[in-house]
Amino acid sequence: MSLETIGISSAWVIPALGAAAFFFIVFFIRAFTPGSAVAKHVPSLSAATSILAIGLGFLLFWFVLADLLNSGPGSFSIHWLTLGDTRLSWGILVDNLSVVMLGLVTFVALLVQIYSLGYMKGHPRFAWYFAVHSLFAAAMLALVLADNLLFLYISWELVGLGSYLLIGFFYEKRSAAEAAKKAFVTTRIGDVGLLIGIILLFKATGTFELSAIFHAAEAGGISQTTLNASAILLFIGAMGKSAQFPFHVWLPDAMEGPTPVSALIHAATMVAAGVYLVARMMPIFELAPTVLLIVAVIGLITFVFAATIALVMTDIKRVLAYSTISHLGLMMLSLGAGSVAAAIFHLVAHGVSKALLFLGSGSVMHATEDRTHIWDMGGLHKVMPITAFTFLIGAASLAGIPPLAGFFSKDEVLLGVLDHRNPIFIVVALAGVALSALYMARVAFVVFLGKKRNPAVHAHESPPTMTVPLILLAVLAVSVGFIAFNWTDTYHGFAGFLEDGGKFHLTIWLTVLSAILAIAGVAVGWLVYVRGTVSHERIATRFATIHRILVNKYYIDELYQWVIDRVVLVFARFIALFDRVVINDTGVDGSGLTVKLSAWRLRYLQSGLLYTYGIFMSVGVTVLALIWWVVLA
């Protein structure tokens, strides 16, 4: 195969490599159980396999991109199963949208894996970690490449599986096991909706093929009810995966996994899936405007809601987690406003920045013996300058400080909202912008600036396997925003790349306003957390109620826990008890007992006395004769 022929048609290789790496590690490399000569090489071999696979994938991405630019989108599929007249297939579709995701995923995954080399060093399940990592990445890649909903759903679920295994990687920790379960179950509830939505579309069109479905939808082949229903159901699926309110609860807990995993999940894989799904299915959503409005509303709620919580979290990873939720809300808001390009743009910008932040926080944890409480830290910029600097860049990007990536992408989103949605949306969104700048400033300043707070912490800079990815991501976080502009004649900006005729434009007042708000947010952060002009403790005591609500995350976890403990489990126990007491002991054993009791009664007729027997005989004869005579006469 010459290099020229490598292109879209071989895009399937990218996820396949990851899957192959998974199986290879699990079934071949790990088979060298302790004792064999190669046993001690198992970790390094596994890591090498995994990184090689994803690295090759990243390499292939460039070929695919080149091919796409040359010859436009393409797809192809293989037959999976036939039943009756129904043919189901597996297939991939490479278009501009998927290629963006492809690049993002392979890139972030590659960096995270390299980073993990240092971060996970010496863990007994090192090999397993890389295996699952490969699987996770492969699933996500398959998801973005899927050309039909069935395949998409399959990958979607496998992403869920990967997240389950990765979040629960430290399964000896009860909290990790619980978090993994929570993530899987919560997203699975969304998946119910997704699956039903997909099946509804299948029922209406008889196919899972995206293009065919879109075609049918545009041709009016699907009733409006079905469209609305399936759109909302698809969105429920997306809400689960993308941690939209009220399905967001799993994401903060997912911090229980290794930090690089969080980076991967938050930046490019799992949570991006929901956004990607809605983006991918936009032709359907556009035909269901009501649903699109719902998407916007949910996105907005999530955006602000999560930002408020992020303000008070004291765990560095939790702050980042709520920030992720918040930004995912922003992306949904953008999608709800119909601007796919802005959403994906923000996805990329946020992905890069958030990966950077997580890897940075991982670096901090690595340096501080896995501490995550921000008030334990402080003044770290002195001992770990690279980490601190890159982290600040990432934070600034997400805070929306120009000219970093986050600024451009957020601006794009706001513009979309302004154009397509009620002014209320933009007002609330702008408040959210200020909030996100504030909490980003808070976490960055508290951790890295100021003075050392906990004498027990002896931090040090991390090894190069960790810092190099940080630097790379920082560079991107600075630069990636500029892909928004149309630099050449053929490249009409990111919007143009994603949507035919899509154009990047500016509305100056909004841009300026959002920049001001962002900077104001950072400034307030500076005043409160660095200069100490205003005591954050006093604010907390002044607004104690609000603070308590925020710290307790609006009690939503408690509500869910209550529902599960007091409603679902109680109901389940009731059913179990019902089964035993009513169905089994009463219904089944009862009828058995009835038979047995009647047998007990009956046995006393057999009195053992001769004349009883005789009387029965004579009465029997008489009765038989009467029956015969009377009944038959």
Next chain:
Amino acid sequence: MTMFDSYILFIITALPLVGAAVMLFIPAHRQDIIRWFSAAVALVVMAFTFYVFAAYDHEAGGFQFMRAWNWLELPGPWTLGSQGIQLGLGVDGISVPMVMLTGIVMFTGVLISWKIVDRAKEFFILYFLLLGGVFGVFVALDLFFLFFFYELSVVPMYLLIAVWGSSTDFKTFLRTKEYSAMKLMLYLVAGSVLIWIALVAIFAEAGLGTFSILALQEIDFSRNFQLIFFPLLMIGFGILAGLWPFHTWSPDGHVAAPTAVSMVHAGVLMKLGAYGILRVGVFLMPEGADRWMPLLIGLGIVNVLYGAFSAMGQRDLKYVIGYSSVSHMGLVLLGIATLHPLGLGGAVLQMFSHGVMTALFFAVVGAVYDRTHTRDIAMFSGLAKRMVVVAAFFVVAGLASLGLPGTSGFVAELLIFLGLFQTYPIVGVLAVIGAAITAVYILRLLAKVFFGPLDERWKDQTDASPIEKFSAGILVVFILLVGLFPFPFMRVIDSGVTTLLARITGAG
């Protein structure tokens, strides 16, 4: 068709029975011989079932590998009395996967039972009898023999459970193995009461003087007859398939049974019920089936949800699996009840999938129980630390059970859902939700039992033995194989389902 082909079904059915007979003459203290002999027989049988699967011509479809021996003439004025009762064997696209499933579970079950020391000889004899019966049902093309083998598969159950089983004893809840064995036995035979009545009624109504399914399928039974007798078959076979509210034998029985028997029973025997509904009910009385399916839909969805919630409410590890079988068999029943190619195909695949998966479940739970001697979920924590492989197997089984893509469970459930949405969309929604509930209790179990900090009590536990790994590995391979490449399975199933549905459209 070669000579060998025409005898292969007979050989598959007869080998376990002959094996049981041969074992009668092996001295009981030579347990090593008994084990290796059993394993060898099971391996050969499994190989033959693979051959049947591979050699089945899915393009031609219909019944293949057929052979019939006249067994008993029935005197009377009928046209086919000289055929009377025939030992007629043959498989179609529906039974082929079932035969293979039985072969797989049989072999793995023998391996899992390697450790049985107490009266091993009797155990394997009864075990083989059981499997001979199961094979017989799947390959019989004569109602008498179908029933014969059906009952045969019930016969050894009582002893297998009551002698080698284990009782459940919590402070508030006691189920002795004797009770469970008795209930299981009586229930299954009670189911066969209805079946039996329906069978003789079919014989009498047809007036052909034969029990041959091939001959009977030519008869158009009157509508009234079908309406009256189809429910008998549906409930009768349904009992074996765990149909709500006649399901309570199943969790109790599975829990009390020894590991291999649970595997066979939940894995294969429950399928006999669903298979019977298809082969006898739907096949011979398509019109009745068409009319009565709403009831089955109703009961089936109750099965799914009720079984799932019951599973969630259990304290005993094995009971969770037992109730999950009830839930999953509900999906099979739903698939059947759709009478739609997708749903039916899904149901058949789900039968296979659930068979393999639940066998794996019971193998794993058995491995845990063998080591810890308790099944109280509250007693466990963090077992994965000591039993990585066992935990991994449990994860695979659990994922298959909650219908994760890449496992067989997904393909099957998906097809059932697709079929359901074509026919009963609301039920489809409920069924999908039921599948999601599965995720809840399976993951809860996983998190509680295998994950978390290791309980001090179990710090000396050992992981799966090589033989356990091997047998469970076989099951895992099939779970993944079907999940990833359902194509070769589905084309066989498709050929069977198509023929079956042609009868319904023809009748209705």
Next chain:
Amino acid sequence: MITLAHFQVLAAALFAVGMYGVLSRRSPVIILMAIELMLNAVNINLIGFAAFGDFPEAHRTFGQVLVVFVITIAAAELALAVAIILRLYRNKGSANVDDVNIMKW
């Protein structure tokens, strides 16, 4: 004039009386006697039919033949029964059907 009905009613009455005896008495010997009465009722019935029945000769004769057999059987039955009752009496020291009830239920 004597008719068949006379014989029949007499037979029925005797049979019923015998039946009452079997069912009501506690002494096995009296029960045996009552059974003899029942058999005699049968004989009266048979003789009645043989005498009045509108049968061919051979069949009428058969009625009487039957009676011979019944008498014979009755005798044999009585002999055996008395022996068994004696055995009962010797084993238990009494012979009373009320007491013959170790096996029941």
Next chain:
Amino acid sequence: MNNFTLLLPEFLLAGLAFLVLTADFITNDERKRYLPWLAVAGLGGILAFSLIFLWGDIGSLYGGIFRIDGYALFFKAVLIVIGIFVVLSSIDYVKKNLDHPGEYYGILIFTVLGMVLLASSAELLTAYISLELLSFGLYVLVGFDRYNPKSNEASVKYMLLGAFSSALMLFGISQIYGLLGTTRFDEMARVLASLPELSPGLIVGLVLLIAGLAFKVAAVPFHMWAPDAYEGAPTPVTAYLAVGSKAAAFALMLRLFSEALIPSVGDWQIILAILAALTMTVGNLGALVQTNVKRLLAYSSIGHVGYLLLGIAALAFVRDDNTISLATTHLAANGVMLHIVAYAITNIAAFLVISVVFKNPGNEDITGLAGLGRRSPFLAMVLAASVLSLAGLPIFVGFVSKFYLFNAAATQGLLWLVGLAIFTSVISLYYYLQILRQMYVEPAEDDSPIKVSKLTLGVLGLLFAGMVFLGVYPAPLMDAIQYASDAIAVVGSSGAELAHVLD
């Protein structure tokens, strides 16, 4: 002219009985252990002789009161084989528990003769006398354990009630004689066919006749002697009682109902169906609460009588317009015969195991079986096979016979009764499984292995093999049964044609 050579087997049987009695008289105690073998050899010889000599012979004596045909031959063979097995299974038991072996075996052979005569009778008086020969022998045999109060009590009850029932039956016969003018089966059928309807007197007569037969086979409500007699009798006699007398009585009933009473089937079918329903229900419910194994099997055998009565009730199909179809009578007759054989094999095996396991006669509590699976795997296996066969589960002969029988009944339109029958056999499974449970699950108090004589081993092995072989391949037996049922006039001739005549 009467061909008396056809009666040779009967003469030989009587001769054998005399021979055994005489041998007992003249030999010393030491030699008496050869008596049963003399009986077995004699019975075997007679069996062989009958099969060779009478094969294919069809004849009747005295204008049809006594038949020598395939049906009779079949039952002759079955009954003599039953006799042989009962003698064989008595040997150890008699030696240990009973005195007067000569009389025991002599009377036993007389009862075999009685049974054989029953199968050949085609006339009520002959049948009655044969029945009495059988019954008298059984009265004695039941009480043969003379100093065992249970045996004695059983004998008293059986005897007195037997005499009562025979009085009832005789009254019935007298009514039939008086109102039909004949007691010969073929003539009865002719007269019945010519009657527009049954007169009340005749109905009473038939009911009494049926009651007498029902008493012999222990059908409800004439069954109450049976549990007591079964429990009290020496165990081999119990087996004989359960198997032999029932087989013979059904041999008679089958011939009686199909040859003599078939024209009025529309009348008695429902009566028999009621009897059958009562019998199977009461029998199986009764067994449910028993703790004495023999008593349990007694009730179970009552249940089986219900199934056999079901087969008799299903001899003809009464159409809605009251015409009678005999098209599938064959099936029902075959079913009854098959079930008789199946039931016989199974029960003899079960009772033989019980007679070996329980050392003290009179105390056969079910817990005595505990741990039998370890104490003697072979005995346990045979008993397990027996009860499973009785419950009607494959691969044992009980499954085939039940299926065949119930199928026949369903074909004759008695589906409701078949449903009940199948349902009661589920109930029966419960108590059969209790036996299995005792043997395999419960631990034994006394764990010592049970010594089983070679003779018992051989007999049980033979019976077990028979149970399984006939359960898997009943075709040879069915051929014989077919041959037998062909000999019954109504059944054997082309059914459809006869139905036309009878319409």
Next chain:
Amino acid sequence: MITPSLILFYLAGALTLGGALGVVMGRNIVYAAISLIVSLLGVAGVFLLAFAEFLALVQILIYGGAIVIVIVFALMLTRLDEFQQLSEHKQWPLAALSALAFFGVLAAAIARTAVTTRDRAEVSFTALSESLFVDWAIPFEVVSLVLLVALIGAVVMVRRTGERS
């Protein structure tokens, strides 16, 4: 129409039934035995009225002779006083009721059944014996075996050999 034979019949019938009632109701076993003889003689009388002289003779000989003697012997072999106070058991009303019901059914059946009859005719002694020994030879042979079995059985039952304490 009342004829002498009818009067005789009523006489014989009364004797029969009266004796029978004496048997089933008497309190004394010896009286019961005597009542039985009376009843059996009455039956013999009825036989005579049906022109069955031979059977009447047989009746008197066998019943009046053999059977009653056996019973008396039986009474003598056991202690008589054991039997003297014998009465009905507590369920006698049930017994009476069922016997009465049966009689009712029988009587109703007799009343509702039309039988074609003809004049009384006697059966010749020759015909009887010929029939007995020629046509009914087989039952005749068999009944002798029945007697034999009864005899042997009776002997076995009453023999005292091997008596256990």
